[in-house]
Amino acid sequence: MTETQTQFITTTEALAGLCARLANEEFITVDTEFMREKTYYPELCLVQLAGTDDVAVVDAMAPGLDLAPLGELLARPEPVKVFHACRQDVEIFLLLFGAVPANLFDTQVAAMVAGFGDQVGYDSLVQALTGGHIDKTHRFSDWSARPLSKAQIEYAAADVTHLRVVYEKLSARLRVEGRMDWVAQEMAVLAEPGTYRVEPARAWERLKIRTNNRRQLALMQAIAAWREREAQRINIPRGRLLKDEQIPEVAALAPADAETLTRVRGISAGFANGKSGVSLLAAIAAAKTLPEGELPRVERPRDTPRASPALVSLLKVLLGAAAEQNNVAPRLVASGEEIEALALDETAPNPILEGWRREMFGEDALRLIRGEIALSTKGKRIKIVELKE
Structure with missing residues (x-):
């Protein structure tokens, strides 16, 4: 494979020919x-793209290039598409x-199943499995600049x-271990x-919001949704x-006009008076008029049930042992x-209690919670120590 000459694809005809050949590959x-x-x-x-006899770099920015043949290849149930x-x-x-490419296989996920650690990097995986080395010289290239060098x-x-x-x-390796289903x-x-889709209405969830004021929370949610849209x-x-740090500032100020909006650090008069500023002010105005009954509920720490920290720690020890x-x-x-959710309520739906996770860890986690087993050390x-009634 390393001796195969790289094709640089810049035309629809060449791409169609490549995709026709790759369609017959196993992966x-x-x-x-x-x-x-x-x-x-x-x-x-x-x-x-690479197959048994083809290695190609497709210039997606080439004038007149139609990527439709690539879309058709990725939509086919076969071959496996490895990323x-x-x-x-x-x-x-x-x-x-x-559409999402059909028949996906992600080697980073597979490597985690095979014990290579959390989110193992591509360079490390290549070195571990092939002995090869990835040249990092062009890692920070501007890939939109043309022409591209041979290197x-x-x-x-x-x-x-x-x-x-x-x-x-x-x-x-995974087939031998019976883990391809995992x-x-x-x-x-x-x-x-x-x-892969970001819903504007949920954009606020990525923010670190700390407030007990329901109106303030509604304003921050509205501003975050406006920003995403x-x-x-x-x-x-x-x-x-x-x-991110400007969102709570805007919410606290709750401006009704462009002049007030410019009081937020970093917001210019040009922005405030432009199309984006006008639409932001409209989103704020709408959030201000929400009826009390439609305001988001603020969960206060004292109102939120918490799992026993000691039980959570025990479950994490069990997880480490099972993973090892x-x-x-x-x-x-x-x-x-x-793990915290399981410690709080073992009857609630939880990914830990589904599929291979339940088999490997979930069942023993439930037994630990119920007092049927204990943890000890050997060497x-x-x-796991079975407890007798």
Whole structure:
């Protein structure tokens, strides 16, 4: 594979021929190069593809190039489409073609199932499984600038050539261990279009909001939703409109006019009087008129049930032991929030109690909560002790 000459694709005809050949493969490896510093939506610059005899870098910005053959290839149930840390790549294809690529396989997720740690980097995985080395020289290239150098093209191609060997070794290892079904369950989440969509109404959830004032919370929610919609409309990063720390400042001031809006640090008169400023003021005005009954509920810490910190700690010890025994990244099995939820209410729906997670960790977690087992040590390892009634 390393000796295969890289094709640089700039025409629809060449892309169609490449995709026709790749359609007959058992699996293909896929990667992208894009720019997002100045836009809300990623600007696709290159698509890298590799099969048994083909290694290609597609210039997505080439004049007159129609990416439809690529969309058709990605939509086919076969071959398997292999990515590493695929979320941003898949988001791009969802935007371009209106669908998530079919039959996804993410080697970062697979590596976590195979015990390579939490969110293992591509460079580390290549080195561990192939002994190869990724040249980082062009990692911070401006991929939108043309012409591209031969070195840039070869750098981009290396991402998908090494990935073939990584996939083959990972999948073989997981089949021997009987864990391909585990990976398939994780891929189901990545195959869901909703995984990649940001709903403006929920944009406030990414903020660190601390307030007991329901009206203030409603204003911050409205401002965050406005920022997301406006960033999408004019295709600029959300932080170019308002920074996260400005949102509570705007909400506290609750401006009714452009002059008052400019009192917020960092907001210019040009912005306040422009189209974006006018629409922001309208969103604030609407939030001000919400009836009391429609204001969001503020959960006070004293009103929120909390799990026993000691029980949560015990469950985390059990998780670490289970992950160590099964050679799986603990973070893939359960998050801290999921463990706290289980400690609080073991009858509530929880990913820990589904599929392979329940088999590996969930059942013992329930037994620990019910007092049916205890934890002890044997040598330098944690062991489960059965408790007799």
